[in-house]
Amino acid sequence: MADLPPARLRPFKPAFFSTGMDCSGPFQVKVGRRTEKRWGIIFKCLTTRGVHLDLLNTIDADSFLMALRRFIARRGTPAELYSDQGTNFRGGERGLREAFAALSPDLQLQLGKQKISFHFNPPAAPHFGGVWEREIRSVKVALYTTVGAQSVPEEVLSLNDPDPVTPNVLLMGRPDGSLPQIVYPETDLLSRRHWRHSQILANHFWSSFLRNYLPSLQTRQKWHAMKTDLIKGTVVMLDPQLPRAMWPVGHVTKGHPSADGHVRSADVQINDRTYTRPVARLVALPALPMEPHIEPCMHSHTHR
Known part of the structure; x- marks a missing residue:
């Protein structure tokens, strides 16, 4: 069993710094007297396991990019995105890369630090994204339990509430994930400046996270024996x-x-x-045995 990937171990980084994403659906919604299809998209922080949900009108690259812009506006710009080989994700990555290449060199220099690194899992490998695949199952169970198979208005599936006070806000110490994080010395713990006090408490949380929670994620419950790696020609x-x-x-x-x-x-x-x-x-498969090479022989005359 492999170690946890680096994206799962980003302490002291803003929430959604490393994010996994996937789509689910379609769901039937009512639009006037007709029904239309909508898809859900999930963004999951791979370190804190925070979840961001949104709706897609279509399953193409343009709809994904609009959802990504809404996600960035609320959660900040992620440094890396992980997903499967979905055509909408592939098309979105290609569109962003082409748009960046069309910018002037000065703009590229200024915006280069905000580029998002896309990572795609191999085809037919959902277990590579088990962290967010399992979350999609939880969301589906909650939706089908509350809504069932009935068609509902689109507003029922939309998240229109203002941002509440969540563990995500408490972890970051700010609602905007794009703002830089400042680490203060522990001598300021008794300071009268409450904003420094809250940041130090957040640092204490990360220390507990590293000491108590991370070891539980690295328990190897199966696949203890070492296997031979596939080599070229196998x-x-x-x-x-x-x-x-x-x-x-x-x-x-x-x-x-x-x-x-x-x-x-x-x-x-x-x-x-x-x-x-x-x-x-x-x-x-086992290697095929080589057929023995038989040398031709000259038949000699036998004398009785």
């Missing part, structure tokens, strides 16, 4: 979802090691196509 079979006679078999052309050096996903060539899949979806 013959593998993609996790069969087809009839037995149609199982796809190919060979590994490239491995993608993670931060701990172990290969967690690989490129597999099958005929003239290359697929990127996690190793959990690949079945390594």
Whole structure:
């Protein structure tokens, strides 16, 4: 079992500094006398597990970028976003990259510090994003319990309440996540300046977070034995979802090691196509034995 990824270990950073995101739905909503589809999008802080929910009118890149702008306006600009290979996420990342490249060099220099780093999980690997995938399940259960299968007005699914006082605000010490965080010495704990006092209390919280909570996340409950990493040329079979006679078999052309050096996903060539899949979806096959090379022999005449 791998160590926790660095995105899960961002203490003393603003909430949503490292964020995972995904979409769910569609949901049926009432618009006048007709019904339309809406999708939900979740942004989850990978360190504090804070959750931000929003609605999408469509499942394309433009709708995602508008939701991202609303998220940034309320939670601050994240440094890194993690998601699956959704076409809306891919298209949004490509649109932002092209828009940044079209800026003048001066603007690029000024805005370069606010660039968001996108990280995409391999295809067919939902377990790479288990932190936010599990949260989507919780949201769906809550929605279906309260709303059920009925169509509701769009306002019912929209979050129109003003920002309440949440653990997120208490952790950051401010409602705006884009403001810089200042660390004060503990000698100011008894200061009459309450704003410094609250910041020191937040630092105490992070110390407790590192000492008491993080060790519980690193408990390895399974996968204790070390496995051999896939190497180039290994013959593998993609996790069969087809009839037995149609199982796809190919060979590994490239491995993608993670931060701990172990290969967690690989490129597999099958005929003239290359697929990127996690190793959990690949079945390594034993190497075929080489046929013995038989030297031709001259038949001699036997004498009786």
